[in-house]
Amino acid sequence: MRIVVVGGGVAGLSTALAAARAGHVVRVVERDSTPMPESADAAFAWDRRGAPQVRHSHAFLARLRNLLVDRAPDVYAALLAAGATELRFVETLPPTLTDFEPRDGDDRLCAIACRRTTFEWVLRRAALAAPGVEFIDGLAVDGLVAERGCAEAPPRVIGIHGRRADGTAVTIDADVVVDATGPRTASPQWLIDVGAAEPPEQLIPSEIIYLSRFYRLRDGDDVPETAGPIGGDLGYAKYAVFVGDNRTFSITFALDIDDKAMRVLTEVDGFEAGAAQLPAAQPWLDGRSEPITDVHPMAGLRNRRRFFVDESGSPIVRGFAAVGDAHVCTNPLYGRGCSLAMVHAFGLVDLLGESEWERAFHDFTERELDPWFRAAVQQDRDAKALAGGEPLADDDPRAFMREVFRDGLLPAVRTSPAVYRAFLRWFNLETTPDALMNDAEVLAAVMQSYAERDSRPPDAPLGPDRATFLANL
Numbered sequence: 001m002r003i004v005v006v007g008g009g010v011a012g013l014s015t016a017l018a019a020a021r022a023g024h025v026v027r028v029v030e031r032d033s034t035p036m037p038e039s040a041d042a043a044f045a046w047d048r049r050g051a052p053q054v055r056h057s058h059a060f061l062a063r064l065r066n067l068l069v070d071r072a073p074d075v076y077a078a079l080l081a082a083g084a085t086e087l088r089f090v091e092t093l094p095p096t097l098t099d100f101e102p103r104d105g106d107d108r109l110c111a112i113a114c115r116r117t118t119f120e121w122v123l124r125r126a127a128l129a130a131p132g133v134e135f136i137d138g139l140a141v142d143g144l145v146a147e148r149g150c151a152e153a154p155p156r157v158i159g160i161h162g163r164r165a166d167g168t169a170v171t172i173d174a175d176v177v178v179d180a181t182g183p184r185t186a187s188p189q190w191l192i193d194v195g196a197a198e199p200p201e202q203l204i205p206s207e208i209i210y211l212s213r214f215y216r217l218r219d220g221d222d223v224p225e226t227a228g229p230i231g232g233d234l235g236y237a238k239y240a241v242f243v244g245d246n247r248t249f250s251i252t253f254a255l256d257i258d259d260k261a262m263r264v265l266t267e268v269d270g271f272e273a274g275a276a277q278l279p280a281a282q283p284w285l286d287g288r289s290e291p292i293t294d295v296h297p298m299a300g301l302r303n304r305r306r307f308f309v310d311e312s313g314s315p316i317v318r319g320f321a322a323v324g325d326a327h328v329c330t331n332p333l334y335g336r337g338c339s340l341a342m343v344h345a346f347g348l349v350d351l352l353g354e355s356e357w358e359r360a361f362h363d364f365t366e367r368e369l370d371p372w373f374r375a376a377v378q379q380d381r382d383a384k385a386l387a388g389g390e391p392l393a394d395d396d397p398r399a400f401m402r403e404v405f406r407d408g409l410l411p412a413v414r415t416s417p418a419v420y421r422a423f424l425r426w427f428n429l430e431t432t433p434d435a436l437m438n439d440a441e442v443l444a445a446v447m448q449s450y451a452e453r454d455s456r457p458p459d460a461p462l463g464p465d466r467a468t469f470l471a472n473l
């Protein structure tokens with residue numbers, strides 16, 4: 001098949017890689033003009049205004065890592081060769097987890113530490129090296145070419161049209177067009193323009209703002225020895241330290257979008273004063289590192305899912321699919337977007353041989369991505385309620401769940417091998433969202449930990465209270 005992939009981010013490049021290796025002829029059309037740099041560090045300077053999130057910390061979860069190991073081991077090896085490192089969770093156990101016995105499959109509890117630009121650079125190199133892939137950058141797609149539908153059949157997409165920066169119009173024919181243009185995709189309008197029904201959507205804004213800054217360890221200095229959490233939820237702010245590739249790391253705050261007092265963190269001095277108060281960040285900022293970027297803010301974050309079938313399950317368009325954030329987008333706080341995008345892309349390509357692949361792809365999305373979309377929406381709701389946005393009555397079951405989470409689950413992760421393993425499988429998308437609390441052994445350990453809450457010494461604080469934090473900015 002001739003496949004045109006619109007968008008050269010993680011979803012588009014994954015689609016191109018999988019499709020080319022399955023024997024298809026692929027053209028990737030990317031709006032940003034981004035010539036391939038020589039190295040991962042040079043890619044960090046890419047002008048990726050079409051995907052501004054590349055300037056933010058990214059977690060690459062075990063689900064993505066294992067997909068690469070299983071389906072594209074050469075790409076995984078190339079990532080490690082480019083400076084990415086493995087985060088093997090069973091080799092960095094909390095010191096309190098003394099009776100952990102390794103089990104088969106534990107080696108798959110492994111994520112990737114890497115900057116987003118490095119990940120994309122390696123993925124693009126692999127896609128470009130695959131037979132039959134052409135990468136066309138500096139071309140903005142602005143619509144679809146389609147055979148009009150009729151009462152019995154929806155429109156069939158047969159190509160795209162777009163424009164280069166100099167205004168030149170370009171049309172490219174295709175058997176399949178894949179929209180991988182990310183969260184701000186215009187494809188619903190493109191579909192309407194060719195006579196398809198508007199794809200229904202569920203949109204739940206995340207109401208947070210992200211602030212990230214990157215650093216590099218100084219020559220002669222090394223990663224600090226740390227055993228505690230790498231981040232935390234302070235109630236008024238969430239934060240984490242992310243290990244990157246090639247001696248880089250980053251610190252990210254996620255703040256309530258309406259919290260004006262915290263806006264001082266968008267300035268370099270405010271950010272440094274805030275980061276210096278975080279126990280998880282302090283060892284990284286003790287003089288062993290220097291900043292390599294300004295503070296990058298990003299708002300407009302969302303959970304959003306679109307549907308490309310009608311109420312009877314029939315596709316609203318043929319010859320067209322949306323992958324990654326253009327189809328299902330989840331709050332970045334949970335670090336799932338790239339993993340889900342890659343699962344989606346490989347899933348699509350696996351189905352292209354079927355006569356009704358559009359319907360099958362919808363079913364795949366329902367099965368593999370939708371549960372994580374719904375989980376993200378629910379996690380956002382719970383977090384909002386817990387942060388006080390929505391007062392909870394004493395008899396609200398969520399008030400009890402909040403206590404069980406804080407005083408049962410989190411301590412049990414640090415003391416029970418069963419809970420540690422199950423939590424990490426859940427966090428890394430290696431199971432279904434509901435598996436964690438549906439596991440009888442896990443539930444028993446969590447409830448026991450909850451019952452023992454008053455006999456434990458209190459946990460070390462993850463950071464100062466809000467008033468102290470603000471006073472020291």
Ligand SMILES: Cc1cc2nc3c(=O)[nH]c(=O)nc-3n(C[C@H](O)[C@H](O)[C@H](O)COP(=O)(O)OP(=O)(O)OC[C@H]3O[C@@H](n4cnc5c(N)ncnc54)[C@H](O)[C@@H]3O)c2cc1C
Nearest residue numbers: 007009010011031050058059141181182324325332337338
């Ligand atoms: C602040 C932030 C932090 C995140 N952190 C994580 C994380 O820790 N872990 C994780 O897994 N995910 C994370 N995500 C989510 C992740 O970045 C996305 O899920 C992922 O980028 C989706 O990939 P994509 O290819 O669908 O879209 P994108 O990466 O956005 O790529 C879309 C591409 O399409 C191009 N494009 C757009 N319009 C056109 C057009 N008309 N013509 C041609 N090209 C076009 C753009 O230039 C861009 O290159 C984060 C997101 C944000 C916003």
